[in-house]
Amino acid sequence: MSKAVMQLKNLKKTIKNKPIIKGLDFEINSGEVFGFLGPNGAGKTTTIRMMVGLMSMTDGDVIIKGHSVKNDYKKAVQHVGGIVENPEMYPFMSGRKNLIHYSRMVPGVTKERIEEVIKLVGLEKRVNDKVSKYSLGMRQRLGIAQALLHKPSILILDEPTNGLDPSGIREIRAYIRRLAAEEGVAVIVSSHILSEMEMMCDRIGIIKNGELISIQSVNDALQQSEKKEVSLEAEPMAEAQTILNEVIEGDVQQNKDALTFTVTREEIPGIIARLVSREIDVYSVTVTRSTLEDKFLDLIGEGAIE
Numbered sequence: 001m002s003k004a005v006m007q008l009k010n011l012k013k014t015i016k017n018k019p020i021i022k023g024l025d026f027e028i029n030s031g032e033v034f035g036f037l038g039p040n041g042a043g044k045t046t047t048i049r050m051m052v053g054l055m056s057m058t059d060g061d062v063i064i065k066g067h068s069v070k071n072d073y074k075k076a077v078q079h080v081g082g083i084v085e086n087p088e089m090y091p092f093m094s095g096r097k098n099l100i101h102y103s104r105m106v107p108g109v110t111k112e113r114i115e116e117v118i119k120l121v122g123l124e125k126r127v128n129d130k131v132s133k134y135s136l137g138m139r140q141r142l143g144i145a146q147a148l149l150h151k152p153s154i155l156i157l158d159e160p161t162n163g164l165d166p167s168g169i170r171e172i173r174a175y176i177r178r179l180a181a182e183e184g185v186a187v188i189v190s191s192h193i194l195s196e197m198e199m200m201c202d203r204i205g206i207i208k209n210g211e212l213i214s215i216q217s218v219n220d221a222l223q224q225s226e227k228k229e230v231s232l233e234a235e236p237m238a239e240a241q242t243i244l245n246e247v248i249e250g251d252v253q254q255n256k257d258a259l260t261f262t263v264t265r266e267e268i269p270g271i272i273a274r275l276v277s278r279e280i281d282v283y284s285v286t287v288t289r290s291t292l293e294d295k296f297l298d299l300i301g302e303g304a305i306e
């Protein structure tokens with residue numbers, strides 16, 4: 001049986017005759033954190049709004065646990081928890097009171113479930129404080145707790161780390177990973193920041209101009225990225241280049257006062273030892289950029305790396 005919780009089938013959106021989403025086809029599985037990565041304006045929010053039924057589809061469909069969002073909206077979206085726009089919170093009420101208040105609108109939420117979601121997002125210690133005293137990160141976590149109350153199979157978070165400081169980002173990342181691992185929830189997170197996605201996701205789909213241009217597992221991508229571009233300053237340079245050519249598979253290029261080539265990190269000490277043993281003076285070795293970053297830059301441009 002397929003593990004797919006959500007399937008996008010040729011999903012399209014045209015607004016005022018302009019194609020915004022041009023036919024997306026992919027699946028999200030239970031227990032995985034799926035990163036939806038793309039520069040600003042690529043179409044992430046538009047896609048997410050269609051996934052949760054907040055925006056109509058021009059063509060195609062989204063299937064959630066076998067139910068079509070287009071034809072069987074209620075059954076499909078009952079499995080979804082989402083924070084797409086800022087979650088509604090009452091700042092003068094405590095976190096717990098906010099959850100209780102919200103749970104009255106959601107059928108079947110027990111007191112035990114409320115306590116469970118508080119623990120899941122790590123708000124036990126502050127849940128009786130007023131929301132107005134919360135940091136942005138805590139508010140985000142309360143938002144996630146609220147979205148989890150009805151035990152969704154899929155959680156959709158649009159740019160969940162927007163506006164958070166580094167410690168807030170680390171926290172959210174940890175809770176998102178925990179949700180996928182402990183609750184088996186499929187989590188979709190959108191972002192325009194590659195490094196963040198690498199740390200949080202199992203798979204990353206890259207969207208540009210409304211089209212999916214790459215989808216791959218982060219482990220695979222990192223393995224491919226083991227090779228690094230290295231820049232080396234050494235004298236005499238021509239002799240250094242000859243020696244490097246003997247040991248390195250790819251090209252060794254001269255770039256101003258340095259030689260550049262691509263190797264794994266583990267190869268670097270051996271290369272330097274060899275140069276030194278042949279009486280070459282090495283002045284500097286700099287790892288310039290991983291090939292994974294290169295690939296993303298090629299795909300979506302400088303905005304992807306921060």
Ligand SMILES: Nc1ncnc2c1ncn2[C@@H]1O[C@H](COP(=O)(O)OP(=O)(O)OP(=O)(O)O)[C@@H](O)[C@H]1O
Pocket residue numbers: 015016020038039040041042043044045046047192
């Ligand atoms: N109601 C609308 N009318 C016209 N164009 C729209 C509308 N909504 C979105 N767009 C356009 O669709 C494209 C995709 O926008 P979308 O907000 O989905 O991108 P995004 O990837 O989420 O970017 P961001 O990270 O900036 O939110 C943009 O070019 C945007 O200008």
